[in-house]
Amino acid sequence: MSRAKKPRGDATFDRELAELPPELRWREWMGRIEAVLFASAAPVSREDLARVVGQGASVELLIGDIQAELAARPYELAQVGGGWMLRTRTRFAEAIRAAADVGERALPFTETELGVLCAIAYHQPIDRAGLAEIFGKEISRDLLTRLRMRELIATGPRSPRPGAPHSFVTTETFLATFDLQSLRDLPELGLPLVAGGARDPGA
């Protein structure tokens, strides 16, 4: 759960870099942002990034410059949910998978896990009883705990049922994992409501 290492507001960390000429200063800031994103597995918010550059510097402009530099690289700086992250471009997915079990830990889900995740994404907030109604069987606490450990889901509002069980909601990491800007990008929900026409079969 280590967030991007963010220098605290201690005296030793120089945000402004006042002694550098403007161009070098800008390059240093770009470097800092890229480094922070490189070191972080999860998306980093704008506020966190703003903390490593000068007061007046625009994080958006800095990121734009980094993105321009990365145009030819196999990885990109993408906006995900409410923050930014570095990630490999999708067309290299096969290569990464072929090379090693790099992605093994991070990605694969069992069919049930994916199904449960999907049900939570669409029906959140939903508790175990609600999931049991959808799947016709109890969903094990272990499975839900595994999804929670990966920070794909979090506990949300209490359900108004006896025992006040926690319901589950999806997280920012969920959005990042499935490359969604927001929940509206979920298939079908993201479709325009005009004329109940063509649905996306690939989803």
Add this chain to the structure above:
Amino acid sequence: MTFQPARLPDDTDSLPQLPGWVTSGGAETPGIVAFRSGAALLVLDQLLGDPGQGVPVRLLANRLALSAATATSRIEGRLARESDIRDAYHLTPPGEARGPDGDLLAFWRDAARLRSGGDAAIAALTGPQFADACAGWLRAAAETARTQGPLAGCSMAMAAVLEADPRAERVACLLSDVVLARAMGWKRVLPVTAQRLQGTRLRDLGAHDEPAALAVQAQLLETLGDTIRLARTLTARAEALRAKAPKLRAKGAEEAVALFLSEDAVAPGAMLSPRIRGTSVRMTDRAARRFCDRLVALGLARELTGRATFRLYGL
């Protein structure tokens, strides 16, 4: 359930009322809409601006925030019901994730707390994506509001946001509310814009479609009518509660009544006990539940959920 005998009409009759012709006719041209909206805005302004009218403004704003959340959920395609949204917000323990529905209501409740002049707070709520552009849009819309009427300013602000990002409907509605509050000189933002809007209309509006702009303004006019009716209803209920308040002799009754006059939904277990929210007055769980039940028995409040547990009460 016992109901309060009908003593409400004499109270509401003294309140400013919307003349029937404002919403009865058609809305064929921008001129007609601007003219009719003038009357509606005047009535609304009289209701909100004069504390002597007894309109529970905070309660009205929070109630409107809930319907704005329901409306934006519909526009965004999530289709959460009002009760789902209210539950998600009120049943989330402190520090836990509210989920999309609860977050949406939190967004609109924050909106209803905004000072209409506070550029920084408004930019913070719209998010980093719009933070830089907000001030410019608001300035341009204020100019339009000055020359063509507040509703024209509202639809212009919405069009500007939706052109930049067609999916930012909630930000569009928020900025429209800000434009309205500034044009009317209200200190706080009142979330009225979203209530009746439809997603398709907003898409056309973002594409600078003239008929869509007129249709949006006509819907805003109808919403103003709804808001005036809601304000009058809530005022009548608030008056009834204020009249009976001295007879409620429970400890902390005064503070609890004040909470009911500012919140559209009160959860006795979380908001009245162990301390009445916003005060240091203690109330036990049991006393809180008894107090709410007593209000219901007196016909002063309603239970909103229909559940036997996790109940929420409101006027």
